[in-house]
Amino acid sequence: MFMSKLVGRTIKETPRDAELPSHRFLLRAGYARQYSAGIYGLLPLAMRSVGKIERICREEMNRVDGQEVRLPCMSSRELWEESGRYQAIGKDMFRLKDRNDKDMVLNMTHEEPVVFLARTELTSYRQLPAMLYQVQTKFRDEPRPRGGLVRLREFTMKDAYSFHASEDDLKAYYDRMHEAYMRFFKRCGAKKFVSVLSDNGMFGGKFSHEFMTLVPTGEDTLVTCSHCDYKANREVATSPYRIKKEPERALTRFPTPGAKTIEQLVAFCAKPDVTEKVGGSVAAADTAKAVLYQNKQEELVVAFVRGDLDIEEQKLKVALQMDLFPAKDEPIRRAKAVPGSTGPLGLDVARAWVVLDNSVVESTNLVTGANEDGMHIANLNIARDFLQGLSDWERKRVLTADVASARAGDPCPQCSHDLEETRGIEIGNIFHLGTRYSASMNMTFLDTAGKAQTPVMGCYGIGITRLLPALIEEHHDDRGPILPLPVAPFHVHMCMLNMKDAGVLETALGLKKSLEAQGVEVLLDDRDEKPGSQFADADLIGIPLRVILSPKTLAEQSFEFKFRDNREPAKLVKLEGAMAFLSEALANEWKKYSVD
Numbered sequence: 001m002f003m004s005k006l007v008g009r010t011i012k013e014t015p016r017d018a019e020l021p022s023h024r025f026l027l028r029a030g031y032a033r034q035y036s037a038g039i040y041g042l043l044p045l046a047m048r049s050v051g052k053i054e055r056i057c058r059e060e061m062n063r064v065d066g067q068e069v070r071l072p073c074m075s076s077r078e079l080w081e082e083s084g085r086y087q088a089i090g091k092d093m094f095r096l097k098d099r100n101d102k103d104m105v106l107n108m109t110h111e112e113p114v115v116f117l118a119r120t121e122l123t124s125y126r127q128l129p130a131m132l133y134q135v136q137t138k139f140r141d142e143p144r145p146r147g148g149l150v151r152l153r154e155f156t157m158k159d160a161y162s163f164h165a166s167e168d169d170l171k172a173y174y175d176r177m178h179e180a181y182m183r184f185f186k187r188c189g190a191k192k193f194v195s196v197l198s199d200n201g202m203f204g205g206k207f208s209h210e211f212m213t214l215v216p217t218g219e220d221t222l223v224t225c226s227h228c229d230y231k232a233n234r235e236v237a238t239s240p241y242r243i244k245k246e247p248e249r250a251l252t253r254f255p256t257p258g259a260k261t262i263e264q265l266v267a268f269c270a271k272p273d274v275t276e277k278v279g280g281s282v283a284a285a286d287t288a289k290a291v292l293y294q295n296k297q298e299e300l301v302v303a304f305v306r307g308d309l310d311i312e313e314q315k316l317k318v319a320l321q322m323d324l325f326p327a328k329d330e331p332i333r334r335a336k337a338v339p340g341s342t343g344p345l346g347l348d349v350a351r352a353w354v355v356l357d358n359s360v361v362e363s364t365n366l367v368t369g370a371n372e373d374g375m376h377i378a379n380l381n382i383a384r385d386f387l388q389g390l391s392d393w394e395r396k397r398v399l400t401a402d403v404a405s406a407r408a409g410d411p412c413p414q415c416s417h418d419l420e421e422t423r424g425i426e427i428g429n430i431f432h433l434g435t436r437y438s439a440s441m442n443m444t445f446l447d448t449a450g451k452a453q454t455p456v457m458g459c460y461g462i463g464i465t466r467l468l469p470a471l472i473e474e475h476h477d478d479r480g481p482i483l484p485l486p487v488a489p490f491h492v493h494m495c496m497l498n499m500k501d502a503g504v505l506e507t508a509l510g511l512k513k514s515l516e517a518q519g520v521e522v523l524l525d526d527r528d529e530k531p532g533s534q535f536a537d538a539d540l541i542g543i544p545l546r547v548i549l550s551p552k553t554l555a556e557q558s559f560e561f562k563f564r565d566n567r568e569p570a571k572l573v574k575l576e577g578a579m580a581f582l583s584e585a586l587a588n589e590w591k592k593y594s595v596d
């Protein structure tokens with residue numbers, strides 16, 4: 001390819017609102033252009049990279065016996081009603097009406113369309129296991145589409161769905177798929193990536209993993225242990241925490257004028273007369289903090305967590321199986337909660353859902369709100385003072401669960417060593433779906449005895465268009481991306497300094513032709529730009545190998561060679577050995593991404 005013909009100009013200015021390096025570089029280097037929020041077009045450079053990612057992905061999916069299909073981008077309301085998700089999914093799904101006023105959706109994921117297909121095609125145990133996959137455009141109406149190509153409203157996904165006669169078979173296949181994902185990401189050049197336990201979210205099922213590239217710009221927080229293999233998205237991470245146990249003291253009500261936050265409460269309790277009254281010093285970890293939400297039915301949800309910890313909203317939603325919103329005044333008033341002094345005692349449990357984090361249930365002698373303005377209670381022992389007093393009916397509205405947010409420094413749930421926090425971008429996920437979709441959509445197969453059974457399913461996604469920016473977040477310097485060879489738009493970037501020199505032009509064209517004959521992809525800068533701007537553009541595009549020809553190098557019968565990542569100084573290479581040298585350099589580079 002000649003750079004003078006390549007569609008997609010480089011831009012000098014840093015685009016406004018582009019916070020992530022990948023976002024800046026993809027726009028400035030001419031890979032992508034924004035149409036509107038979260039909607040981008042890909043230019044030829046990006047198409048070449050994304051095409052390579054798709055090719056590697058198809059190879060790995062075919063290797064685990066996948067069969068590619070194409071599923072519709074648009075579905076009828078009825079299809080999504082079969083699984084119950086037409087109602088369950090909120091504003092994330094794009095919805096529209098056709099000319100006959102019929103409700104339609106733009107598919108954000110394809111469990112429903114794939115089961116629609118599979119239930120007529122897969123009807124016997126002899127056909128199982130089966131895996132169908134697609135590489136297609138999906139839609140999601142993100143509340144905050146940002147970060148360039150990381151969080152889009154229209155994007156390309158590889159989604160795979162597997163069907164099995166038994167849980168054991170699914171489990172074995174899930175492990176195979178996990179390995180296929182490790183191979184895929186390694187082949188694409190992701191280095192700092194991990195698979196972590198994750199939340200099943202709206203998919204429903206028993207276990208799932210997310211694949212993350214660990215980059216400081218990532219939007220997800222991972223909680224990891226450097227002592228063992230524990231790694232989890234913070235949305236599911238757990239810790240036994242460190243719980244203080246003391247002999248239970250008598251419940252004490254005491255006035256706390258002006259103390260509304262945990263910080264204010266701790267400061268207030270530090271006054272000697274108050275400390276004496278409550279029976280000892282009070283740190284944040286000696287308090288129970290209430291966080292107020294409401295559900296769709298506008299019922300109050302009060303979550304209690306130890307004062308030094310925070311609620312992990314995703315864990316709370318999963319524990320309750322409810323969507324949660326900030327609490328409004330009316331549900332708070334009905335349940336007799338008093339913001340700033342909310343506690344379990346005196347709450348009208350008939351009009352609220354109460355979730356007690358394990359940290360609150362296990363701790364002794366906590367300070368908490370008295371549900372009266374300016375009053376708190378000391379020495380709360382939740383089993384003694386709250387749970388025992390509940391009627392059977394009220395007990396059903398009180399949940400004990402792990403809903404606290406695990407942090408760096410908390411003990412690891414596997415080995416008790418201190419946990420660490422790190423950030424990442426999700427680049428893939430694998431989910432155990434069970435019979436969530438096959439059962440609700442009446443998919444059955446005949447088993448060996450001729451009896452109808454419901455197949456169990458797994459689903460497996462890779463964000464194809466997201467992987468390119470995620471790789472750039474991992475591999476870049478301040479001048480541009482440093483793309484791994486397998487996904488770079490071209491293998492070799494060739495610069496001609498002074499292309500008016502007939503010798504330079506002729507040598508460059510000859511070398512390009514020889515390389516291309518060997519299957520090497522070359523981008524030749526034939527724009528007659530100054531060396532400085534040629535090099536700046538080459539850095540910005542990020543092709544891993546570079547060849548520079550000039551009258552000066554030709555005078556030595558040589559060209560200059562360097563790697564985009566500057567791992568070693570540029571060197572002069574004799575033209576007569578050019579092909580052997582470049583072939584070896586490329587072969588060494590390919591080896592780094594080999595998995596066999």
Ligand SMILES: [Zn+2]
Nearest residue numbers: 225228412415
């Ligand atoms: Zn550990």
